[in-house]
Amino acid sequence: MKCLVTGAGGYIGGRLVPELLDAGHTVRCLARTPAHLRDHPWADRVDVVRGDVRDADSLRPALRDVDVAYYLVHSMTSGRDFEETDRLAARTFATEARAAGVRRIVYLGGLTPAGIPVDELSPHLRSRAEVGRILLASGVPTTVLRAAVVVGSGSASFEMLRYLTERLPVMVTPSWVSTRVQPIAVRDVLRYLVGSALMPADVNRAFDIGGPDVLTYRQMMERYAQVARLPRRLILPVPMLTPRLSSHWIGLVTPVPAALARPLAESLKYEVVCAEHDIARHVPDPPGTPLPFDRALALALQRVRDAQVVTRWSSAALPGAPSDPLPTDPDWAGGSLYTDEREREVEARPEALWRVIEGIGGQNGWYSFPLGWAVRGWLDRFVGGAGLRRGRRDAASLRVGDALDFWRVEEIERGSMLRLRAEMRLPGKAWLEMYAERDGDGRSRYRQRALFHPRGLAGQLYWWSVAPFHAVVFGGMARRIARAAEDGAERADAKAAGEAVARRR
Structure with a gap:
């Protein structure tokens, strides 16, 4: 049938x-x-x-x-x-x-x-x-x-x-x-x-x-x-x-x-x-x-x-959650689109960096200012939002549409890009993008972009009120994600070396 x-x-x-x-x-x-x-x-x-x-x-x-x-x-x-x-x-x-x-x-x-x-x-x-x-x-x-x-x-x-x-x-x-x-x-x-x-x-x-x-x-x-x-x-x-x-x-x-x-x-x-x-x-x-x-x-x-x-x-979206258009759309109807962009070179293969990106949230957290993320989650719960307790459906992998704490996976390009759409209560629409890239010299690079499309005066005030904390939240996030990828790569190399020695014996 x-x-x-x-x-x-x-x-x-x-x-x-x-x-x-x-x-x-x-x-x-x-x-x-x-x-x-x-x-x-x-x-x-x-x-x-x-x-x-x-x-x-x-x-x-x-x-x-x-x-x-x-x-x-x-x-x-x-x-x-x-x-x-x-x-x-x-x-x-x-x-x-x-x-x-x-x-x-x-x-x-x-x-x-x-x-x-x-x-x-x-x-x-x-x-x-x-x-x-x-x-x-x-x-x-x-x-x-x-x-x-x-x-x-x-x-x-x-x-x-x-x-x-x-x-x-x-x-x-x-x-x-x-x-x-x-x-x-x-x-x-x-x-x-x-x-x-x-x-x-x-x-x-x-x-x-x-x-x-x-x-x-x-x-x-x-x-x-x-x-x-x-x-x-x-x-x-x-x-x-x-x-x-x-x-x-x-x-x-x-x-x-x-x-x-x-x-x-x-x-x-x-x-x-x-x-x-x-x-x-x-x-x-x-x-x-x-x-x-x-x-x-x-x-x-x-x-x-x-x-x-x-x-x-949580597979179903919350009421009032932002939807299209995406931040990649060329025309934002004349509205403002604020961005915070960060980049870090990473002494690890892009594959190792991607594992950290795809494993973000849930038990692994957000790699910066845990108290700040927790407070933001509590405030969101207080006003009826998702908060941080939705966690992840799967500990290691994500798919489009998955809920991830107070975000939702809007787009994913395996091994290279993850875009999250905010579902916390906000006076506007917000996204967070994370990239695992290789530069022209063959080195790995982590690139991160936070985007916010404000709604009215409240949205403008919200962005500028939290802007002073971006260096701590988003800057710390970029640093620690890069470090986690490098640490993971070192552990993987050490494990591989140990297995090689064991095989020779």
Whole structure:
């Protein structure tokens, strides 16, 4: 079958694509920025088309000849009008899917509590439910899969659970820690998504999907501590911690920013337990599945410890994050573009220098003024930004679209150039470029360029207020990156020499 995957750059979509390919399907991906998919390991096996689910003109060629269309997009953190945005996108997609003759739509939504009218749910659960209703009424046979907490390496729910439990041996928690939920392993979600492609044409309904365990969030934290071999956690629920307050608390403790933590926290105040398991009639469960919660935790933890996180919640851009144009564009509409440029000669091969550049951020840090970077991260978290806690998806390699602390990889030319786009809260747009080059005499050179396009007077004031610190931040960064490359080259040469001596013996 030919499948269209929307949201292929996101947490679920990025994992679904290879599963569909392995099942023998042909896959087309819809992306607003196709370049963001090019470094995925499956990129050369799929057809990528530029488009937006809200734009009917771009959907028509994307849906042409498609048998199954996966709808995996939502506007969880896109501002006050997200419900209208989701509604418009779902209606547009439904209309165009029917016109294109799509045989099935598959949508992953949220599990809703029994006995509570939809209009009394949190805005995000309400919007998820409405999108499901729109797609079911599209005239195209539709499968709506409704899941609660998805447990997998890199998922927002898992990272909330992980960081809260690991960092707080004693927790003062909101009352929702006593609410029952039915978590599900990400690999079971993917199995149901893939299996839904083959459902009979007369199936047009929603299915609840969940694992075998029904737990409170408190029990999930306790179970996490056991699986991770942590001391027992003391958890003290406090009723006055509202979802809004608890989202800021989550934002301070975990890498998940308050803008994303709030809808997750709002959902956790409802009891969300599967009312049926009818999905098994169409997608049978192999022995041992769905996975128990402890097994799902153990698998996710192992992936994190082995640095094999395929996709993360941060794969999706933050709301309000700057986008095109790039700093290489010739015309900046007459606006200012401030730059800070640094160069250093490096006594190491460009390959050694590139390894340092590609390994920047996360646990390796930013090679200059650690306290300054930390303070900037704290300030960004305080105003609802990403801060420095998003870290890296992979400890050694980067790909276009990856989140990197409060930056995102905008462009990468293997072995020579890395461009990062700022996603911290700024009165303007900012980029940081790093180059590993060889000069005319054959020597290695590190070149670094910071760019800032200010927005209004606030942007101008911001640039000139931080300019005095550039020598410390950017100058120190260039020096230490060059030194790290030289030190790494020396260690590699010493290791090679030792191995050569050992072979001669």
